[in-house]
Amino acid sequence: GDQVEQSPSALSLHEGTGSALRCNFTTTMRAVQWFRKNSRGSLINLFYLASGTKENGRLKSAFDSKERYSTLHIRDAQLEDSGTYFCAAEATSSGSWQLIFGSGTQLTVMP
């Protein structure tokens, strides 16, 4: 089965509200990255975490390797936050660490 399970697959928020995205892992991951694909199609780096939490503006991410999950919290959502969000985790493969992507969360922020 998939090593990275991302949820929800789609999410609608009104401006000013917040929510959380989650990735569950079926095995121990070394680190996790979060990306946003914006309306122009560009992949934007949001966070890279080997452990703990990081915060940047209205976004906050957490990674718990032992409990095998990572979250991305969005607060005070704005229209420009709309896009597809991906998590990607580093898993061992043939002796090295390689990225495995979640299937993405399509976020729509409404006025």
Add this chain to the structure above:
Amino acid sequence: EAAVTQSPRNKVAVTGGKVTLSCNQTNNHNNMYWYRQDTGHGLRLIHYSYGAGSTEKGDIPDGYKASRPSQENFSLILELATPSQTSVYFCASGDAPGRNTGQLYFGEGSKLTVL
């Protein structure tokens, strides 16, 4: 600021035609990657490289070739394009040592449509 640029950004090709997607990075990273992203899927690894002259098969290499002529450049080649290769392709460079992925820096994507 990490810089990865892809070209072309948009391409329409005919079935059976040859397509080359180019990627240039100014990060001096050893590792470079080509992914494709389709609706409902995460990014899937096609080919990658650990340095000039090296190419390695990723998870979905069939129908694709890769070329790494220099540290800065990594190309993805579709010798005989098929409609199933219609997708958005992302190039990335990585700053981890050895064969680890580490933190990736992505280009802006290349949208390929094969008719």
